[in-house]
Amino acid sequence: MNARATVTPASAAADHIVLRLPQRQDGADLHDLIARCPPLDLNSRYAYLLLCEHHAATCVVAQVNGELAGAITAYILPAQPDTLFIWQVAVAPAMQGQRLGSRMLDHLAARCALSHGFRRIETTISPSNLGSRKLFNSYARRHHAGIEAKPFLGSSDFGKGQHEEEWLYQIGPGLCAV
Ligand SMILES: CC(C)(COP(=O)(O)OP(=O)(O)OC[C@H]1O[C@@H](n2cnc3c(N)ncnc32)[C@H](O)[C@@H]1OP(=O)(O)O)[C@@H](O)C(=O)NCCC(=O)NCCS
Incomplete structure (x- = not known):
């Protein structure tokens, strides 16, 4: 499966939401999204670029009408390859409470179950x-x-x-x- 092109429509109202792997070009926007989502710790732009570059396979971003509106950053624990560690979950304030966080979590877990077989x-x-x-x-x-x-x-x-x-x-x- 080419996860970079995965689109997950869950309902008619949500057809404009695209869930996909992050790319290097998302790094700066990801940093700015986290900055708008207290109480999350804001890490450096460099840290988010590295996540997009090195850990894209275990992260997801949500685009709504072309704008980055949600993200989950995660990685497989180096000493426990059966464990997906979720680092940060962020939903833009205007989108909170509309199940975007749940959809991203379901999407990421399903994708990583296929690619990494975590338990x-x-x-x-x-x-x-x-x-x-x-x-x-x-x-x-x-x-x-x-x-x-x-x-x-x-x-x-x-x-x-x-x-x-x-x-x-x-x-x-x-x-x-x-
Ligand atoms: C926490 C966060 C990711 C949730 O995303 P979301 O899209 O708003 O959550 P959902 O709509 O998918 O809701 C999932 C469940 O959590 C509940 N929920 C979500 N936010 C809630 C809140 N602030 N207070 C109480 N319940 C809440 C929902 O009612 C729903 O419960 P249900 O399945 O029993 O009906 C989002 O509010 C956010 O980005 N917050 C700021 C950053 C943050 O705290 N991130 C998490 C730490 S890593």
């Missing part, structure tokens, strides 16, 4: 990020998967800068519901 999804979520928690709980319910959470990075791990703690969420077969 488990992991992500980290700060306790205050209700939207992110709901997004992943909803994914687990839809796919009849278990979901477990445990403390991962404490505030002090981030050094002197203020940063909320991050919990590790694992989703997959054989796990319990949170």
